[in-house]
Amino acid sequence: DHPEHYRLMFERMHEVEPTEQGMLEAFASFDQLVGNVAAARSLRPLGVGTDVEVAQQLWSALHGAVSLELLGIGFADDPDEAFEAMLDALLAGMQVGARGR
Amino acid sequence: DHPEHYRLMFERMHEVEPTEQGMLEAFASFDQLVGNVAAARSLRPLGVGTDVEVAQQLWSALHGAVSLELLGIGFADDPDEAFEAMLDALLAGMQVGARGR
Structure with missing residues (x-):
């Protein structure tokens, strides 16, 4: 939903050292994703590993x-x-993987 | 296996317009991946869509x-x-997806 934000977060890192502010924002976004993964996993099995590891895969x-x-x-x-x-496919595979444990 | 090659193929595109030679190499690499996907799919179902679409997902x-x-x-x-x-997870999901059709 925020292509320009995403681009600023990641694409620019190829050209410049990320700023401290930029890294804090990236960490906050990832942390939010981890929270969403944890919430999803409280409903049904998803993926293999910790919440952080599953979030990283996504x-x-x-x-x-x-x-x-x-x-x-493309x-x-x-x-x-x-x-x-x-x-x-990735989410389907994560459900299969989780059930296989 | 070829991180530097990969970096040259893709990461540099953030900074400069890809050269014609670079694009030709990227196309050739992708074409090889499509061939590998087609070969894998001749053995068992994998993914949803054409060989090109499945290769793009990977x-x-x-x-x-x-x-x-x-x-x-990370x-x-x-x-x-x-x-x-x-x-x-992605490959497992591609097998599930293919069987579901």
Whole structure:
């Protein structure tokens, strides 16, 4: 929902050292994601590892999809559909993985 | 296996317009991934969509994990384990998704 915010948070890190303020904002965003993961996991099993580890897996995958889209690099006809399909697969796999434990 | 190659292929695009040569190499790499996806799918169902769409989903997720690791941004204690767990979940979900069709 906030592509420009996301770009500022991550893409700029390639060009400049992140500011202390920027890092604090990134930490706060990640912390919020961890909270959401914990809330989801209180309802049903999701993923393997700690809440932080599961949040990191989601963050990594989403970061890749978003940053490639911001860069305009994509081979799927419909970027939104590709994003949804990737996220659906990852979440489905996290549910399988959690049940397998 | 080739972090520097990967960095050259993608990270540099943030700073400069990709060269024609760079884009050709990226296309060739993606094409190879599509071939590997097609080969895997000839053995068992994997993912939803065309070979290109499934390859794009994998590429996006891997790009995110690799680029965050190159940037030194990660909240999991063990980046390798986090990477493996993300990939395991995505592939497991792709198998579930394919069977569900």
